[in-house]
Amino acid sequence: MxxxxxxxxxxxxxxxxxxxxxxxxxxxxxxxxxxxxxxxxxxxxxxxxxxxxxxxxxxxxxxxxxxxxxxxxxxxxxxxxxxxxxxxxxxxxxxxxxxxxxxxxxxxxxxxxxxxxxxxxxxxxxxxxxxxxxxxxxxxxxxxxxxxxxxxxxxxxxxxPLGLYVNKSVLQSAGVDPNSIPTDKTSYLAALDKLKAAGVQGEWVDGYVFTGTFEFESLLWQYGGDLFNKDVSKATFNSDAGVKALTWMTDLIKKGYSPANVAQDGNINALISGKNAFNWNGVWQTTNEPLQKVDWQATAVPQIGDQKAVWxxxxxxxxxxxxxxxxxxxxxxxxxxxxxxxxxxxxxxxxxxxxxxxxxxxxxxxxxxxxxxxxLDELPYAHYEPIAPGITTVEATITVAVNEAITGKKDAKQALDDAAAKADTLLKQNKAKYSG
Structure with a gap:
């Protein structure tokens, strides 16, 4: 993948x-x-x-x-x-x-x-x-x-689609019922608090495509936002919904639920090694061989925002x-x-x-x-890739914003605003490039 x-x-x-x-x-x-x-x-x-x-x-x-x-x-x-x-x-x-x-x-x-x-x-x-x-x-x-x-x-x-991977043994050791996995913001935070009290940083957030960008986009849609406008001529991921989504992720670090500067794949590796309990990751991880040695379960991503949505x-x-x-x-x-x-x-x-x-x-x-x-249960509210020529170069700006905010180089709003400005420039260039 x-x-x-x-x-x-x-x-x-x-x-x-x-x-x-x-x-x-x-x-x-x-x-x-x-x-x-x-x-x-x-x-x-x-x-x-x-x-x-x-x-x-x-x-x-x-x-x-x-x-x-x-x-x-x-x-x-x-x-x-x-x-x-x-x-x-x-x-x-x-x-x-x-x-x-x-x-x-x-x-x-x-x-x-x-x-x-x-x-x-x-x-x-x-x-x-x-x-x-x-x-x-x-x-x-x-x-x-x-x-x-x-x-x-x-x-x-x-x-x-993305899902939530859970190390049930880590939950149980922290006093969280492994048979009652959180499904919304309230229960998710409650689980993270119990994990933190037990000395476990429950979800490790990274600033990479895998899987920070996918988590951000899922949260953006949950808060009612979208990546671009209807005709994909303008970036909208820096909306209030986008700021809420990225702030949720940076707050996980600020509040001690996640360590800072998580390496690429550091979160899924930590789940496998028993260092965290939750990882937002794709269905492709169901075939991860080391994961099979862990008492794990996959569930739908929790609904943090106002509606169900998943990348x-x-x-x-x-x-x-x-x-x-x-x-x-x-x-x-x-x-x-x-x-x-x-x-x-x-x-x-x-x-x-x-x-x-x-x-x-x-x-x-x-x-x-x-x-x-x-x-499979998530598919009725899954969101797929935007459709426009050259859009992958534009999508890359989103990962830059996520990385800058997660690593503390910029606050969420500034990172998203800067990325959106770059995205708008690229969208204009693509329109001229592909309209001939």
Whole structure:
């Protein structure tokens, strides 16, 4: 998961260096996107699938899914092309323009608009229709996350919400009932007070994307705020709601509930080693092997603000607009995507939730992966990535603000105001860069 977020910063820096030719003039293609049905019946083709699953997800992706798909489809061979996420994003623009990119790839929710504005992905409206997908087949708003300028460019694949990880042994040793995990501000503070009295700093807050930024964004939405305005032309994360959210986090340090200067991953490592009790972290931690040696439980993040809300990332299938793209390969890729979504029940082994409702809501999923239930329960109020070309560079300003406030370099309001000003500048630059 971390590699994906790191990849975005690297890739955007690289694509910026390629010049505006790839960003300001690209119109997304439509000629290669026609698919008549969910079952490809054309001549035998080999399709290329680019992805960044080189680690623990690889054994699930290839032997359990791609190999099985290939065995069941005599006229389609899927060639898995794994590479680091940074390499996927860096290589994609030039490869597609040269007709050497993948036929299908996976991108994050906040990558799709950038690819679409660059002309790298096909208009997938006809594909979605042919596959029979509707908005109600996925969590609310997730199919629309694949839209840009009114056109559909992607199909949902996975979701990764934040949750609260709890070391039950630490709670019990501090006199907190491990079977009554806090769900709101009052009970959460009460637990933190008991932990503090027992000499335990209950939640370690960090100033990094993992997971300080995700916690801040969850709290921002809980207090009724949002990251940007409706058309993503202005930053709004420095609203009163944003200040409340970040102040909550800095107060945890000031009041002694958290140590200062927590290192990257210091909070989850402290949970595993029994030094803290709570960690706001993503569903991907359910597969953390050292964690399995601990008496732990995952629950929904507590409602600190006025409403329930939680951050979530998402990944989506994209059909690439290669120069001279073969329509048969696009049609075969659509069959592959449909099959993968239908057969994604074991994808949680990788620490991600299947996006397709019928798969995710099957009772067998929770029976097989019981730790997933709280994350599934959060989805009705999950918030996903903002949709705008180049938005990942803008999102980085939020992490800067969180880090500056958490490390005491600036107070919450000043950090957010400064970041919002930088974000607004970047949004204006992106509008000019991608509007050609």
């Amino acid at each position: 971390k590699k994906r977020f790191a990849a975005r910063a690297i890739a955007l820096a690289v694509t910026a260096g390629l010049g505006l030719a790839l960003t300001a003039c690209g119109s997304s293609g439509s000629g290669g996107g026609d698919v008549s049905s969910a079952n490809y019946t054309g001549p035998k083709v080999t399709i290329s699938f680019w992805n960044g699953w080189t680690g623990g997800a690889a054994p699930v992706l290839v032997p359990k899914l791609i190999d099985k798909f290939n065995a069941e489809h005599k006229n389609i061979v899927v060639k898995d092309v794994p590479m680091e996420w940074a390499d996927v994003a860096r290589k994609m623009p030039l490869a597609v323009k040269a007709g050497k990119g993948p036929d299908v790839a996976v991108g994050h929710g906040d990558d799709i608009a950038t690819y679409a504005a660059q002309g790298l992905v096909l208009d997938a409206g006809s594909i979605v229709k042919a596959l029979g997908y509707k908005a109600g087949d996925f969590p609310e708003g997730l199919l629309d996350a694949g839209k840009y300028n009114g056109k559909q460019y992607a199909v949902p694949w996975s979701i990764t 979530s990332s998402s990944t989506h299938w994209m059909f690439m607009n290669n120069k001279g793209q073969d329509k048969n390969k696009t049609s075969a890729a659509a069959t592959f995507v449909k099959w993968m979504n239908d057969n994604s029940a074991d994808w949680p082994q990788t620490g991600e939730l299947p996006a397709k409702n019928s798969v995710r809501n099957d009772p067998k999923l929770v029976q097989t992966y019981p730790h997933l239930k709280p994350f």
